[in-house]
Amino acid sequence: QVQLVESGGAVVQPGRSLRLSCAASGFIFSSYPMHWVRQAPGKGLEWVAGISYLGGSTKSYADSVKGQFTISRDNSKNTLYLQMNNLRPEDTALYYCAREPRTLVRGILQYYGMDVWGQGTTVTVSS
Amino acid sequence: DIQMTQSPSTLSASVGDRVTITCRASQNIHSWLAWYQQKPGKAPKLLIFKASNLESGVPSRFSGSGSGTEFTLTISSLQPDDSATYYCQQYNSYAYTFGQGTKLEIK
Numbered sequence: 001q002v003q004l005v006e007s008g009g010a011v012v013q014p015g016r017s018l019r020l021s022c023a024a025s026g027f028i029f030s031s032y033p034m035h036w037v038r039q040a041p042g043k044g045l046e047w048v049a050g051i052s053y054l055g056g057s058t059k060s061y062a063d064s065v066k067g068q069f070t071i072s073r074d075n076s077k078n079t080l081y082l083q084m085n086n087l088r089p090e091d092t093a094l095y096y097c098a099r100e101p102r103t104l105v106r107g108i109l110q111y112y113g114m115d116v117w118g119q120g121t122t123v124t125v126s127s
Numbered sequence: 128d129i130q131m132t133q134s135p136s137t138l139s140a141s142v143g144d145r146v147t148i149t150c151r152a153s154q155n156i157h158s159w160l161a162w163y164q165q166k167p168g169k170a171p172k173l174l175i176f177k178a179s180n181l182e183s184g185v186p187s188r189f190s191g192s193g194s195g196t197e198f199t200l201t202i203s204s205l206q207p208d209d210s211a212t213y214y215c216q217q218y219n220s221y222a223y224t225f226g227q228g229t230k231l232e233i234k
Binding site (some may be wrong): 028037063119 | 141159161163170172175177182212218223227
């Protein structure tokens with residue numbers, strides 16, 4: 001079945017780095033743009049980063065993580081990554097990956113929101 | 128970045144009530160808006176995409192409307208299982224942004 005499974009979350013000290021992974025199965029991973037979304041404890045959802053399908057040439061980041069986080073994908077491994085550097089306490093959150101289906105309908109690109117989400121992986125930044 | 132503002136922040140209603148949640152965008156996002164439902168300890172679930180399109184498997188009591196900067200999510204007859212937090216999200220342009228959420232409680 002269609003599934004996303006995040007891993008790599010941990011408790012880390014401020015200033016350290018961490019790489020999150022999101023393993024995809026049950027669908028053609030390379031065909032989908034992918035995203036990371038986080039949720040701080042007791043707070044709302046925050047979009048973190050997105051990457052285009054196939055080669056992932058287009059990447060975008062929230063201002064809060066620009067220059068600090070890097071999103072990437074390895075289509076041969078059906079895996080999405082989030083490299084997080086110089087972590088700060090405010091990066092403490094549950095990190096979700098999600099896919100975003102898009103299709104071309106009569107020459108016009110159609111977008112469908114984020115239809116499949118993983119269960120999340122927890123990152124805690126604390127000394 | 129486009130700011131998304133939801134109202135109300137919390138909502139209490141009874142089973143069978145008609146419930147409406149509003150989402151306003153700080154600029155025109157056409158119809159590129161999604162609604163999600165999130166229950167405690169669970170990942171968000173897509174309810175509505177492109178402002179008014181019901182995701183497969185979502186009960187028909189959920190509906191979405193609007194375009195441009197004003198959007199609504201309506202639950203036509205509230206059910207106990209609808210207790211959750213609801214988020215709107217614009218995907219007109221990067222950076223994608225979410226509303227702050229509306230917590231819906233059943234009386």
